[in-house]
Amino acid sequence: MAERLAGKPVVEKIAEELGSRIGSLAERGVECGLALLRIGERPDDLSYERTAVKRAESLGIKLRRTVLEDGASQDEIEAAIDGINRDASAHGCLMFRPLPGDIDEQAVCDTLKTEKDIDGISSAALAAVFMDRDFGFAPCTAAACMRMLDFYGIPLEGAHVVVVGRSLVIGKPIAMMLLRRNATVTLCHSRTKDLASTMRAADIVVCATGRARMFGPDCFSPGQTVLDVGINFDDDGNLCGDVDFDAVEPIVGAITPVPGGVGSVTTSVLMAHAVEAAERSVGV
């Protein structure tokens, strides 16, 4: 039986840390503010928003919501971002993605001020991740994976990590973050040959393909740590990860469940980034 790397204690630890930091900010007269920007009414966005609202309220982070109609133009979306840039009470911004229609999403992302980009969506934030520079914020999901690994004391120095998936939301940024911690990193994807044997050879595997239960027991070996970043629905409408948890869990050393794993920590990391943005704004 693998160690179950649950998100809950990580979420609790972050909440505890943030509680005192939000308190210190309040003593300086600063109320940490988070702007949410949503276009349209996609169920995924609404679901993430509900979680974010709940978490922010429980921590005492003030929310400022901007909702545009599905069909909003490039100019309208960029104007909304500009409003958030100019709003001194919003220290960070979460924009739900992907944006609908034929919007140039990266142009929108690059409109957001780097210091408010708490989900690492702008080119400047991603450049900082690539270049190991200490400004901006990494994408929350990648940062959540690092939090999980650190919380559970998984050694990274010299570890061989296989990352499956090469997106800018998770695969590429976590590869850079792991490299910075002196892990050896292999980036795999849909065109990788011998994927299962490559995965089996790793100390740590990060699965981030977004394909329901894609990885079965043939992809894993005893003692491995598995981070399952996928949030998918199977044919029966059940929430599941990229890993076939029931089949894989008896084999590996440690594994994150879905739900209740990495995904549950992501919202906490978003809040932590918002608090850090507020701290940086007053020079803490």
Place this chain on the structure above:
Amino acid sequence: MAERLAGKPVVEKIAEELGSRIGSLAERGVECGLALLRIGERPDDLSYERTAVKRAESLGIKLRRTVLEDGASQDEIEAAIDGINRDASAHGCLMFRPLPGDIDEQAVCDTLKTEKDIDGISSAALAAVFMDRDFGFAPCTAAACMRMLDFYGIPLEGAHVVVVGRSLVIGKPIAMMLLRRNATVTLCHSRTKDLASTMRAADIVVCATGRARMFGPDCFSPGQTVLDVGINFDDDGNLCGDVDFDAVEPIVGAITPVPGGVGSVTTSVLMAHAVEAAERSVGV
């Protein structure tokens, strides 16, 4: 005996391509211009400069040289870059690095306009490499490696490439460029465990550590393609790569020599980038 992946035919092919493109630019009244910025008189810089001058002259690319004294201040160096940014006759800029003293090198690099940054030294150019975006230019050495692989018809799709070295000049950018071509990429470095066996398992190995003859026959296996990016001097003052060429060449399938390999192509790629910058400046 391995196939010897010499730089010369690649250099010749690039020169041929550039000849006709420089001709087309001339017909439009555009003389391709390259600015060189050197601080001090480091022998490495002077050597690279001589090569660049010779190559530019042979192609008909106009050079504009700016030399500052060793000890130039941050402001003076940034002012020089600013002059190059404003000089319409300079389409690209090569600044010799590393900069001496306690200069904030990245701040200097980020002063250069992205469209003139033909060696991928600015954050914007590196972000584009990380994000697979088609603007800016990749670092020349990484681009030279890709040119070599393509010239010699080495298949990249699905290939497993081990990159040793994680610098922003070569290791990280080439990893992204290979990933874009659907290779599976493992990034290794000084803290990698079992480095030799990891290297032996690859289809292609890129050695970019800058340590003279660090990699012997134990690191390689039959059929592999080896790109040796190192330009080092051994204890006897002889130019050599990161690979112990004489010992490794009998084992592998193909290998770049040092000198006469990747390094010799880098200057040609710099010229190709300058020509492309000139073309982009007039909307070709």
